[in-house]
Amino acid sequence: MAADISPALIAVENLERIYQMGEERVVALAGVTTEIRQGSFVAVMGPSGSGKSTFMNVLGCLDQPSAGSYRLKGVDVGRLPPTELARTRNREIGFVFQQFNLLQRVDALGNVELPMLYAGLPKRERRARAEAALARVGLADRMRHLPLQLSGGQQQRVAIARALVNRPACLLADEPTGALDSRTSLDIMALFQALNREGVTVIVVTHESEVAAFASRVIRFRDGKIVSDTEQAPRDAALALAEWSEAA
Amino acid sequence: MSFLDAILSSLSAIRAHALRSVLTMLGIVIGVAAVIAMVAVGNGARERVNAQIQSLGANLIIVIPGNITQGGARLGTGNASTLTDADAQALKTEIPAVQAAAPLVRGGVQVVSGGQNWATSAIGVDLDYFVARDWAVERGREFSEEETRRGGQVALIGQTVLRELFGGNDPVGAQIRVRNVPFEVIGVMSPKGQSMFGQDQDDVILLPLQTARQRVVGTNRAKNRSVNQIMVKIREGEDLSAAEEEMRRLLRQRHRIQDGRDDDFSLRNMAEIQATREESARTMAMLLLSVAAVSLVVGGIGIMNIMLVSVTERTKEIGLRMAVGARPLDVMGQFLIEATTIALIGGIIGIAAGMGIAIITAMKAGWPLLIDPLVVVTAFVFSGLVGIVSGFYPAFRAARLDPVEALRAA
Numbered sequence: 335m336a337a338d339i340s341p342a343l344i345a346v347e348n349l350e351r352i353y354q355m356g357e358e359r360v361v362a363l364a365g366v367t368t369e370i371r372q373g374s375f376v377a378v379m380g381p382s383g384s385g386k387s388t389f390m391n392v393l394g395c396l397d398q399p400s401a402g403s404y405r406l407k408g409v410d411v412g413r414l415p416p417t418e419l420a421r422t423r424n425r426e427i428g429f430v431f432q433q434f435n436l437l438q439r440v441d442a443l444g445n446v447e448l449p450m451l452y453a454g455l456p457k458r459e460r461r462a463r464a465e466a467a468l469a470r471v472g473l474a475d476r477m478r479h480l481p482l483q484l485s486g487g488q489q490q491r492v493a494i495a496r497a498l499v500n501r502p503a504c505l506l507a508d509e510p511t512g513a514l515d516s517r518t519s520l521d522i523m524a525l526f527q528a529l530n531r532e533g534v535t536v537i538v539v540t541h542e543s544e545v546a547a548f549a550s551r552v553i554r555f556r557d558g559k560i561v562s563d564t565e566q567a568p569r570d571a572a573l574a575l576a577e578w579s580e581a582a
Numbered sequence: 583m584s585f586l587d588a589i590l591s592s593l594s595a596i597r598a599h600a601l602r603s604v605l606t607m608l609g610i611v612i613g614v615a616a617v618i619a620m621v622a623v624g625n626g627a628r629e630r631v632n633a634q635i636q637s638l639g640a641n642l643i644i645v646i647p648g649n650i651t652q653g654g655a656r657l658g659t660g661n662a663s664t665l666t667d668a669d670a671q672a673l674k675t676e677i678p679a680v681q682a683a684a685p686l687v688r689g690g691v692q693v694v695s696g697g698q699n700w701a702t703s704a705i706g707v708d709l710d711y712f713v714a715r716d717w718a719v720e721r722g723r724e725f726s727e728e729e730t731r732r733g734g735q736v737a738l739i740g741q742t743v744l745r746e747l748f749g750g751n752d753p754v755g756a757q758i759r760v761r762n763v764p765f766e767v768i769g770v771m772s773p774k775g776q777s778m779f780g781q782d783q784d785d786v787i788l789l790p791l792q793t794a795r796q797r798v799v800g801t802n803r804a805k806n807r808s809v810n811q812i813m814v815k816i817r818e819g820e821d822l823s824a825a826e827e828e829m830r831r832l833l834r835q836r837h838r839i840q841d842g843r844d845d846d847f848s849l850r851n852m853a854e855i856q857a858t859r860e861e862s863a864r865t866m867a868m869l870l871l872s873v874a875a876v877s878l879v880v881g882g883i884g885i886m887n888i889m890l891v892s893v894t895e896r897t898k899e900i901g902l903r904m905a906v907g908a909r910p911l912d913v914m915g916q917f918l919i920e921a922t923t924i925a926l927i928g929g930i931i932g933i934a935a936g937m938g939i940a941i942i943t944a945m946k947a948g949w950p951l952l953i954d955p956l957v958v959v960t961a962f963v964f965s966g967l968v969g970i971v972s973g974f975y976p977a978f979r980a981a982r983l984d985p986v987e988a989l990r991a992a
Contacts, residue, residue, distance in 0.1 A: 439598045
């Protein structure tokens with residue numbers, strides 16, 4: 335790490351997150367220190383209750399640490415007021431959820447335009463960028479479809495297009511394949527890998543080791559702490575997809 | 583998020599729950615419709631009452647005999663025959679504020695003309711009557727001084743009588759018989775329309791006072807100077823109640839009524855009747871206004887209720903919006919705009935409905951359609967305010983949601 339010249343995109347130090355549930359103190363994060371470089375593909379693993387989701391929420395600026403520091407692109411975002419936090423989520427973070435979280439009454443274009451609406455971009459630019467993002471995820475011919483008219487995989491692609499459209503510093507995906515069948519999961523992981531090769535930082539939270547296999551670095555959580563942090567040669571999702579098709 | 587985008591987004595949310603939104607609007611619709619209809623109907627009614635009072639003759643005080651006690655029994659108004667032409671003459675000459683004092687007698691009669699006949703009321707009048715009632719002859723001529731004094735057998739007929747007896751043919755010069763007394767029709771009165779008591783004021787024939795009293799409606803020969811009422815017109819700008827007081831004093835003196843005893847006549851003031859009318863119109867307006875206020879409050883509570891439900895239902899959507907960059911203020915604005923849009927749409931529908939009611943009422947009642955643009959604007963602004971006030975708390979709750987919790991919602 336010391337030899338690495340690229341600056342850390344994300345740097346957390348002694349990160350703690352403690353909830354007060356009535357009488358009980360729940361320690362979700364108990365002192366986490368790590369760095370994530372620009373352009374990496376990281377899988378965050380751990381059993382439920384290990385703190386990986388809380389870690390994800392803090393990285394995504396949805397939640398704030400009780401103690402410790404969190405620097406995103408060198409800026410300490412751990413202490414920002416709600417309005418600034420919202421701005422940071424809007425500009426720097428792209429979320430992908432297990433349940434896609436698309437607005438049901440709005441078509442694919444409208445869903446992808448949503449983050450730009452809050453960025454205050456003019457209509458013409460929003461439309462152009464949303465179209466480009468949907469084309470990038472392979473949905474150029476589905477722009478006017480409502481979520482209900484799309485398959486699960488297509489809905490997740492819309493969600494990824496929405497996450498990408500403000501050109502964020504990193505993509506945060508929380509169990510992105512949890513609601514998809516295995517073929518579609520490979521599809522989505524291949525898309526993440528392709529985006530990562532183009533320079534997008536991808537952080538995937540998962541409890542499935544098959545999914546983590548596509549990352550180049552795996553961080554494991556247990557009881558609010560990092561218990562292992564390993565680099566690995568990632569499995570190629572596009573290749574896996576081809577093999578899968580042959581077998582079928 | 584720009585204001586326009588927020589409005590478009592709220593419209594799409596409202597459309598997504600069309601039935602619910604319409605039901606939510608209902609309170610506002612009823613409230614606003616009530617306000618618009620109330621003001622229009624109130625204005626129309628007032629306009630008509632004014633027109634009616636105008637048609638009766640403005641600044642009128644009517645003197646009727648009555649209020650007498652005979653052997654301890656108090657007889658009702660109008661039973662006595664204590665008023666005379668001389669009283670009318672005295673009122674006119676001794677009280678400067680009196681412009682005209684018209685004594686009159688009236689009675690129901692059957693009028694015959696050729697093969698036609700018609701039941702109407704005959705009024706015996708002198709020339710002051712035309713002044714007091716502000717009533718002109720449309721065709722033909724008025725009575726002459728000579729005819730009223732000497733009892734000429736001439737008649738003026740109202741529009742209804744003209745229609746019933748002559749079917750619109752020129753009646754001037756025609757002979758009619760009233761209680762077997764022949765009269766020559768010398769003119770037709772201009773139309774007066776309905777009185778404010780619902781009587782047809784054109785269903786009448788006017789005869790010279792003397793003739794009427796002696797040969798047509800007079801029943802009591804012994805008191806052949808008595809009249810049924812005296813219509814007194816007060817000069818423009820004079821104080822009605824002061825004039826009334828003076829008239830009362832003069833009549834008491836002429837009738838030799840001792841202090842402490844009741845008048846043997848009554849005075850009816852048109853301004854009083856007008857005031858009564860306006861008072862009842864005001865009561866009606868207050869009633870409708872409270873209906874409107876209650877519906878607006880209930881409508882506001884309805885909106886608040888639905889917005890709270892909506893915030894709960896859309897918690898996940900709020901979480902998602904926050905995740906992609908909505909600030910608390912954006913979320914607040916979204917729900918405030920949604921509540922206000924619902925209220926304003928309700929307001930617009932209410933304005934349309936209220937105008938519809940006003941137009942129909944005006945048509946049925948036959949009074950002018952008076953819709954005050956200021957009231958329309960006020961109703962619109964007010965419904966918007968109801969939306970803002972009732973949307974505030976739900977919007978505030980939405981904005982304060984914790985994004986992590988909101989995203990976890992079902």
